[in-house]
Amino acid sequence: MMNLMSLFRWILDLLFSPWLFVPLIFPGLVTVFLVILFIIWFERKLAAKVQLRYGPLYVLKQLGGAIQLVADLLRYLFAEPIIPAETDKLAFVLGPILLFGASCFPTVAIPVSSSFYAIRSDISLLVALGLLAFGPAITLIIGWASNNKFSLIGGLREGYITMAYEIPLFISALSMAALYGTMDLIEMVESQVGWKWGLLLNPLAAITFLILALMSTSRFPFEIVEAESEIVMGPFTEYSGILYGLTMGASYVKFYVLCLLFSIMFLGGWKPVPSFLSWDPIGPALVLLLKSLILMVLGVFMRAVYPRYRIDQALKIGWHMILPLSIGSVFLSLGLILLGVVP
Amino acid sequence: MSEERTMELLIGPQHPSSGHMRLYAEVDGDIVVRLKPNIGYVHRTVEKLAETKKYIQIIPLVERPSLADAANHNLGYVLALEKLLGIEAPPRAQYLRTILAEMNRIHSHFYGLGIHGIMLGSSTIFMWGFADREIMIEMAQRLTGARLTYSYIIPGGVRRDLPQGFEEEMEKALRYIERRLKDYGKLFLRNPVTRARLEGVGVLRKEDAIKLGIVGPNLRASGVPYDVRKVQPYCAYPELEFDVAVREEGDSMARVLVRVEEIRQSMRIIRQALKQIPDGPILSENYLKMIPPKWKEFMETKGRVKFPAIMANLRPPKGEAISRVEAARGELVYYIISDGTTSPYRFRMVTPSFRNVVLFEHLIRECRVADIPAIYGSMDYFPPEADR
Amino acid sequence: MVCGMNGVTLIGNLEESARKAVQWLVNKTPIRSIRDWGIAFSLWPVHFTTACCGAEFAATSAPRFDVERMGFLPFVAPRQTNLMLIEGTLTRKMAKAAVWVYEQMPDPKFVMAMGACAIDGGIFWNSYNIVRPKDILPVEIYIPGCPPRPEAVARAIIMLQKRIREGKAVGLKV
């Protein structure tokens, strides 16, 4: 009996130890699925509210159709995953799995609170951004492997757009790292003491980071990679069943990770932990999750407001407007450091 | 060049923005070198069937190809038939026809605006367009009893009179639509993304529009003030003053703005028509005297027309007649040749969308792949109407 | 197909037994009812307008008769959808395209025929260019009307949902 209890306690400790809790529970897998279920449902309800209608309702009438995504995922699960004959089968099947994985990896580098983190390194910002850069390469593979003209064009578009947003994204992130003097996400949050949030210090970097987050996960108005009315579903045209479910979730997960990074760098991470929630891993985790959810709702609301840009206009915005802005934000950080405003 | 630079993209009948047709696009990278439309996917042989149906049976047949704009098609056919029969509808019926035609123009333009919105990616404009379209459909349902296929206009007059309190409800509906049009301006027409996607895209110059015989808002957006309601007024249009929406730029944004302006003009027409509508019978005299007195009294009280027996086997005299009507998408021509029997010898129906088909090859050239839906939507092209 | 694993040789067809296992597993009532519930509340029609009834079909997903309340989201590509709605007349050219699109859709798929023309030709019954959908596709539900009112299309969707959840739908197959 005793060893059963100790075995159970051992598993519990293992589960709640940072190395497993972070990748599996909080910023990791479980929260990712919950966030996907919530955000896609909320996006459809928000767009419906703007469009004078209800949105998903009768799935669960009392909660306003909250589990609509559960029904959709179940349908994908039991739909027949068609693998067309002429496609490159290995790349075709592995593509979505890698894409979903590549979007979930960066959650490892994101700390939950100053004392609860999976990996602590003084370049954890670069780890997160570097792992994020995997996604576009895999989308190219998907687009090429599914042997369909529309997915080929979609994959190439992903290649173009990646060039346009990846570089300014790194520059604006590094300008914040320069401002805080460190690239370690935990020290970044520590140094945003009181209300000296990154957003108030260097708003230029915040704006560019948010716009690039929209561009990188092809949210409106930059929904160019899976532009429905031009190239059907972009690189994911040939996918059916759970394979398509993974690709659809991957872009939302990437946006979730970018929102986590934004709230850590610009909104003071888990800083103002309310008193009643001060239990170490849960309190800061909830504050961080709340901030990133608010950001995701903002990004998702764009679907109801904007049509989509053309590929050349989006690239022009990326290269001619956002890149100079992000370089400007670097100079702004340097100026702030010279003036000694830095925390 | 030995190796093949361009890729042939088949934007087929199953594609979110291809409508009921297939577009063969020669694509070189992101640039569309050439685009050839392959229509005929909804060719339901209306002209051949018309030769087997009686004259009164052709009214529903004529409305089906252009479902979003059924009243104007019905009006065009009945005007041609009345020229053959040599009868004239009474003034009140003329006004009722004009009111229904303008209501149909409004909700057909909202249909075009909605479809164009979803093609640009803005699902809100699709939902708003179809929401505001429902208002005019509801008013048409009160007047005629049907949502889209009214068959309201019959040779010699109309089938029903204005219901009670129609004017007040119409005034409320028109005021609501005016408020909504302001929201469209804020969210869609002045939206920086829409302007980036539409301005300067698919420019149709004035001479090309005339040379290719383009009709409707696409023609008026290129600076040609040609509108059949002004050139050859029919029904109650001579007594109503309204102006023709014309713009000079000729690009996709101009076409959308012309349609929005035409919605405002149609509202103005409906208001005037409802004010000036004369009293009197809604069926022409030589059919009224054929109706037995019991049914005539029913017609006065109920305001609904009882068809005289002659309608079943109308035999217009031998001859031919042509009629022009300004449908929502452009000028609609009917050409009927009758040989004295109960069905026409040859029935020719030239719809505005069929005359705009040539726009595909002319406009969508040397533009981006993303411009195909933008220009296609701005043409307000309804494939069943073009294929007949 | 024989495959050997550390000395143990398995005989018999692997795919066949895998398919039987899946069918046995899915036919257990709790999993089957959850699957039917999932499919019923996420019927995504493929964007394939065949004729002029498309105007009324678009009106059903418009704000006044909003059918997204039943989880009915008109979607783009045949691969990700499980319902094909034949909207109005099927001409010969369009019928070929309809069959191709139907075959591209993943397995539990249903077909609904909308409008009098899709039932038996409607007003174009004697045209030489018309095909009856029932000759080429396994149609589940017919919606009368020309064009059918959006309420009729919404009611047809609810009827299809009931049929799926009772397991009587032809498209369920397994």
Add this chain to the structure above:
Amino acid sequence: MGSRSEDKIEDITKKISQSLQGLSIEISTKEEIVTVNVKPENLVEVAKKLKDMGFDHVKSVTAIDFPEQKELEVIYHVSSLGDLDLAKVIVTLKTRVTSDDPRIPSLVEIWPSSKYPEREEHEMLGLVFEGHPELERLLLPEDYEGPPPLRKEFKVRTEGIQG
């Protein structure tokens, strides 16, 4: 229709009959429709003259099958878009062609707007327009081999009690 526009139509028809002096068989007007009967040979000159007068587009091309005289009548409805006075008048250009070898010069060079209507009449009645850039199938399915559908001998099912 005010009297001013009646006499305007009078002088338009006078102008048409002067310019088409010897070419046409006969010209008749009824309200605002001017009918011009022409032999197939001088169809192109008449079309050029009408174009110079300002009639700049073709509204519709109609072909009618007369099986008794074994003839096909081709009708061009021509009018003007640019000049609003001429727009009131529709000129109906009529020619007759034998139905077993229906050849007629195509007017696409003069009026580019007649490209698709001519293609449709070619497909529907088997009329061959010489000089048309792409005279192929337009509306019917690719694998359709039957006779041109709008010919009178192509019968379509009718209701039993039609009588």
